[in-house]
Amino acid sequence: MTTLQNARKRPIFFRKAATTILSCFTFLSLCLAISCMCWILITVFSHGMSAISPGFLLNISKPYGESEGGIANALLGTLCITLGSILIAVPPALAAGIYLSEFGKQSRVAIMLRFCANVLMGIPSILVGLFVYVLLVVSTGHFSGFAGSVALAIIMFPVIMRTSEDMLSMVPNTLREASLALGMTRMRATLCIVARSAKNGLATGILLALARVSGETAPLLFTAMFADTWPTSFFTNPTANIPVLITEYTTNSPFESMHSLGWGAAFIITFIILLINLTTRLFFHENKH
Amino acid sequence: MQRADNTFRYFCFACAGIAGLLMVSIFAQLLIHSTETWEQFGLSFIWSCQWDPAQDDYGALPHIAGTLLTTGIALLLAIPLAFASALLTSESTGLLNKVLSQCIDLLAAIPSVIYGMWGLFVLVPIMQDYVQPFLAQEMGLLHLPGGAWLLGEDGYGSGFGFLTAGMILALMILPYISAVMRDVFHLTPAMLRESAYGLGCTRWEVTRDVVVRYGIRGILGGIFIGMGRALGETMAVLFVIGNMMELPAGLYSSGTTIAATLANNFAEAMGLQKSALFALGLLLLLMCFAIQFASQYYLNRISKYRGDAL
Numbered sequence: 241m242t243t244l245q246n247a248r249k250r251p252i253f254f255r256k257a258a259t260t261i262l263s264c265f266t267f268l269s270l271c272l273a274i275s276c277m278c279w280i281l282i283t284v285f286s287h288g289m290s291a292i293s294p295g296f297l298l299n300i301s302k303p304y305g306e307s308e309g310g311i312a313n314a315l316l317g318t319l320c321i322t323l324g325s326i327l328i329a330v331p332p333a334l335a336a337g338i339y340l341s342e343f344g345k346q347s348r349v350a351i352m353l354r355f356c357a358n359v360l361m362g363i364p365s366i367l368v369g370l371f372v373y374v375l376l377v378v379s380t381g382h383f384s385g386f387a388g389s390v391a392l393a394i395i396m397f398p399v400i401m402r403t404s405e406d407m408l409s410m411v412p413n414t415l416r417e418a419s420l421a422l423g424m425t426r427m428r429a430t431l432c433i434v435a436r437s438a439k440n441g442l443a444t445g446i447l448l449a450l451a452r453v454s455g456e457t458a459p460l461l462f463t464a465m466f467a468d469t470w471p472t473s474f475f476t477n478p479t480a481n482i483p484v485l486i487t488e489y490t491t492n493s494p495f496e497s498m499h500s501l502g503w504g505a506a507f508i509i510t511f512i513i514l515l516i517n518l519t520t521r522l523f524f525h526e527n528k529h
Numbered sequence: 530m531q532r533a534d535n536t537f538r539y540f541c542f543a544c545a546g547i548a549g550l551l552m553v554s555i556f557a558q559l560l561i562h563s564t565e566t567w568e569q570f571g572l573s574f575i576w577s578c579q580w581d582p583a584q585d586d587y588g589a590l591p592h593i594a595g596t597l598l599t600t601g602i603a604l605l606l607a608i609p610l611a612f613a614s615a616l617l618t619s620e621s622t623g624l625l626n627k628v629l630s631q632c633i634d635l636l637a638a639i640p641s642v643i644y645g646m647w648g649l650f651v652l653v654p655i656m657q658d659y660v661q662p663f664l665a666q667e668m669g670l671l672h673l674p675g676g677a678w679l680l681g682e683d684g685y686g687s688g689f690g691f692l693t694a695g696m697i698l699a700l701m702i703l704p705y706i707s708a709v710m711r712d713v714f715h716l717t718p719a720m721l722r723e724s725a726y727g728l729g730c731t732r733w734e735v736t737r738d739v740v741v742r743y744g745i746r747g748i749l750g751g752i753f754i755g756m757g758r759a760l761g762e763t764m765a766v767l768f769v770i771g772n773m774m775e776l777p778a779g780l781y782s783s784g785t786t787i788a789a790t791l792a793n794n795f796a797e798a799m800g801l802q803k804s805a806l807f808a809l810g811l812l813l814l815l816m817c818f819a820i821q822f823a824s825q826y827y828l829n830r831i832s833k834y835r836g837d838a839l
Contacts, residue, residue, distance in 0.1 A: 259731040269613035274632050276700055280639060280647045287650075332544040339541035355825060356548040362754065362821040363555065363814065364761020366788050370795070370810050371555045374562065398548055425530050427537040455640025458763035461792055483642050483764075490646050491768060499650070506643055517638045521631060 281510070288507020291500045301468050301480060301501075304493060311505050317385060317471040317480040318509075321464055322454045324389030324474070329396040330446060334435075336397075337404030342430050354405070360398040368394050369459035377463060385471055385479030388464030392453040399449040407441030408434060444524045451516040455509055457483035482509045556814060563808035565801060574808060580774040582798075587805035589812060591776050595691070595784040596813070598777050599766060600759040602695025607703045607755060612748075614703070615710035616736060630711065637704035645768030648697045653769055657688030661781055679779050686781030689771035694786075697765050702755035709751025713744035713831065747831035753824030757817050763788040787813040 299310025336357075344350025368391050376387040411434050419429040435442065465478035466488055482505050489502035566574055566587065577588025618630045665671040665680050680686075717740045725735045741748065771783020772793055785793075787809050795806050 255731045255734065259733040262733040262736065265609075266613040266617040269610045270617050270629065270633075273610055273614055273636065273700070273703055274629075277632065277636050277639070279651075280643065283647055283651055284643060332547055335541045335544035336548060339538075339545040343538055343541060344545065350545075353545045353548050356552045358825050359818060359821040360548055360552055362757040362761075362817055362824075363552075364763065364788055364817060366761065366763045366791050367555060367559070367810055367814055367817075370791065370807070371558055373795075374558055394551060397551070401545070401548060425534045427534050430537075451638060455642065457640070457642045458788070458792060462795055483640065486642050486646060487764065490649060502646065506646055509640060510643055513638055513640060514635070517635065 281514075284503065284506050284510050287500070287503035288510075291504030292507065296501070296504055300470060301485060303468055304495065304498065307497070309497075309501055311482065311485060311501070311508065313468070313470045314466075314480040314482045314485045314505065315508065317464070318454065318482045320471055320474055321385050321388045321392065321460070321479060321481055322450060324386065325392035325396060325453060326446070326450060328389060329393035329400060329449075333397045333400035334404050334442065336401040337408060338430055338435070340401070340405040341408035342426070342434070354402070357398040357401050360394075361402070364458075365391075365395055365456050366458035366461075369462050372459065373462040380476075382476055383463065383465040383478040384476055385464050385474040385481075388460045388479065388481065391459035391463045392456060395456060395459065396449045396453050399452065400445055403445030403449070404438075404442050407438045407445060410441065411438050440524060444520055447516055447520040451513045451520070454516075455483060455513050457487055460484050461487075556811075556818075559807055559811040559814055563804055563811050565804040566808040569801065574805070575812070578776055582802050585801045587802065587808075589787075589805075589809055591774050592785055592787045592790050592809055593812065594777050595770070596760055596786040596788070596816075598691050598784070599694045599698055599770070599786055600756060602691060602780070603698035603702055603759045604752065604756060606696060606699035607706055608752060610699070611703050611706035611710060611751075611755070615707045615714060616740075618707075619711050619714040633704050633707050635704075636700065637708075641701065641762060641764040644697050644701055644765040648693060648765060648769040652693060652697065653688035655688075656693050657686065661686045661688065661692075680781050687771070687783065689769055690781050690783045691770070691777055692780040693769045694766045697769060698759045698762055701762060701765060702758045705758055706751045706755040709754060709828075710744075710748055713747030713751065714740055716747065716831070717743045744831065746827045750824045750827035750831065753820050753827065757820040757824065760816055760820065761788055761813060763792050767792050 295308055296310045297315075298312050299308055300313040301311060302309035336353075340350055340354055344353065372387050372391040372394065376390060377383055415433055415437060416429060419433040420426070424433070460481055460483060464481055464484065466484045467478040467480050469477075469480070471477075471479045486502050486505050486509070489498045489505070493499070570577065570587065574587065574589055575593070576590050577586075578590050579586040579588045580591065581587070614629075614633055618626055618633065621629065661680075662685060665676075665685070670676045671680055686692075721739055721743065722735055725739045730738070766786050767789040770785055770789050772785050772789060773783040774785055774790070775782075777784045791806055791810060791813075794802070798806055
């Protein structure tokens, strides 16, 4: 009603002008957002490409001032830490998703746990770092790559839990009923029929969560820390990793060569993350249609 | 067989329980480790401005104010942008829609440390040389009442500070707000929208009076989600905020946020300072909890609403 009354008061010219302005504004702001993204990516790629060489990829990182430093140990450390976090987070997160979609559904407990997971997704990652610092670093007395894995796993857990719930609840109920009618137990029906038919969605959720945590820096600052050595003792010593290396090299160092190494590392991690993201999305979209 | 089934069920329940356990234990742990601070300073810790490790005197106000200021700037910049991009992507169809929304989503995929690095090496010099003098002199903001307070006496900044941090945060939270808004716009029944067009409304009128009014709760929920992100963001802010433990003196001044202070000082802190840092963490956690509660409330309302409408 209000629209109609307003419309009568205002001449058509102003109404059309408002719409044109809105269209221009939406178009411009989308352009702004996308061009900022391109700007960031182009900066990272152009600075990073010039830093990359065989030595950069194969040498280990060196202390300040020494030449021929590389990122090989940090790359390996990041790989270990993220793989560790997947091993820790994925099984319980999938089981938790199964509980929410297959058993809990709209019961009071399930609603509460779903709410907890949503809140957990919004907890700042640095607080997760503090939590794991007290839990694993203070109690064992040393920083370790394993503590970093646990911190990343805690960040991953609610994300995978909620996406797998969404994916499982998209499976049609007739499939569940048919498999139960054949005499399967709930466990078998869930794992072999429901989870299998949602497997693409589950994989997408896991991979996107992986892409998200592999660039996380804040939770690693007080857990995995950094070291200029190969990650030989994952459970007892500080472990080198790319995000902390970037932070160290760009904020704490006045040397131009260090900045260049930092850009190289930034290029590598961005490239990996975007690759995981894009392939996951494309793969999933192809399967959906 | 029945027993295996029950075991599976309880196993799943226990795993889901981890979510609740984590939430409670993070809160409890911060509370326990900050008790020393609360005993020493009481609630005055929240509005005290001191941060002096030599005297063991700590206060949280500069950090809280810095956090709120950067978040405020970020929201102010991000909401219109997110709204507009969500509107455009939700109204365009087919391949264009898919490509545009994927592009916006990719903004969320870039790690925060990359944003920080880009901010430090690219945005800070540009802010210092062009944007800050431009805003102060050419746009005449300096001569407006309150302008000198906002921008500092001469209107020149170092490039670091709250404005730069807020701009980077805006870019980082944009995809989160935009994604929620896009979903909300899709929820508006096509019938409602088409009826409004049928009555002769223009696009702006349909957007304002039908789409936004229908999805206002969801939009609020999305804004709260973005706000939660901006509050707790560490690395991007840490690089460009300037790290001065003082009350914000204006948009161009350097300062600190709770997350940046934690990242900077936690590794070297001892004794009471560590406890004070835990207390800061607790305050940040409480803010984030409150915002998450609000966003979940609004988003749950809209999903119930959808259930009625469809």
